[in-house]
Amino acid sequence: MNRNVLVLIVSIIIFIFTSTYIYKTFKVSRIILNFVKTEKLFDKNLLTYNKLKRLNIYSEQKKMNFHEDPDLMEEEILYQIPIGSPIDEAKVIMEQNGFKCEYVQNGTYSEVRASQNxxxxxxxTKHENVDFIYCDxxxxxxxxxxxxxxxxxxxxxxxxVSVSTGLSGS
Incomplete structure (x- = not known):
């Protein structure tokens, strides 16, 4: 059997087992389809372990530590989602940690910080005309x-990554 075909079959089997364990099938399908479109994954008819690993399929869910200090929270998010990560993966990681996220295109948001001066x-700080995911x-x-x-x-x-945090009462 051709090595590429064997690798493809094994990759698909691994993908099926890990996707049912880690993600809901619909979310994985959507992420994979978006990833395939942007990365042209099937150019060589081969699903590679490294490209699937970039989608975090082989990793456990990334558990985020929540910090009251927005600067520390930014560092935590950047630890889980480094600069250069695929935005679809960032959204999945944030949602796995309880955030509700939505895509905003050409939008505006404000970054709020305590400052003595x-x-x-x-x-x-107002950020205008940017594409971002808003997570809350x-x-x-x-x-x-x-x-x-x-x-x-x-x-x-x-x-x-920009984070604002505060207290609210009911």
Whole structure:
């Protein structure tokens, strides 16, 4: 049997078993189809282990540690989703950690930070005309902490992460 055909068959079998274990079939299919379109994965009729690994199929779910400090939270997200990662993978990782995410194209968001020198002790930086995924999560009951992350991307790859966090009460 041709080596390429054998590798393809083994890759597909591994993919089927890992995809049912780690992801819901629909999400994996959508991610793979998007990845195939951007990477031209079938140019050589071969699914490679490394390209599937980039989609995080062979890895355990990346568990994120939540930090009250937005700078530390940005570092945590960048640890899980390095600059240059595929944006589809970034969205999956954020959603695996409880965030609700949506794509925004040519949009605007504000990055908010505490600052001793700014009026009202809050510095707000506006980012305009950028493509990003907006991710949001609340944790807590009566008083909850809210994290909002904007993960900018260009050509399908992560370029910047911005996080704002704060408390809210019901």
């Amino acid at each position: 700014a009026p009202g002790r809050i510095r707000q 999560i609340n944790q807590g009951f009566i008083v909850s902490r809210r994290w909002q992350a904007a993960i900018e991307y260009k050509d399908g790859c992560v370029t910047k």
